[in-house]
Amino acid sequence: xxxxxxxHTKDCKLVKAQPRTVEFLLNYSKSLxxxxxxxxxxxxxxx
Numbered sequence: 001x002x003x004x005x006x007x008h009t010k011d012c013k014l015v016k017a018q019p020r021t022v023e024f025l026l027n028y029s030k031s032l033x034x035x036x037x038x039x040x041x042x043x044x045x046x047x
Contacts, residue, residue: 031046 028045033044033046035042035044
């Protein structure tokens with residue numbers, strides 16, 4: 001498995017995210033609530 005991921009590292013480029021994208025993802029993760037009842041997980045967005 002190690003060889004699969006190390007062969008093509010020269011083709012990878014670092015992508016910079018815009019500040020508004022990072023802010024959106026952080027706010028979304030703060031508003032996401034996961035509730036587990038009797039082994040079943042429910043996801044709710046608190047917006």
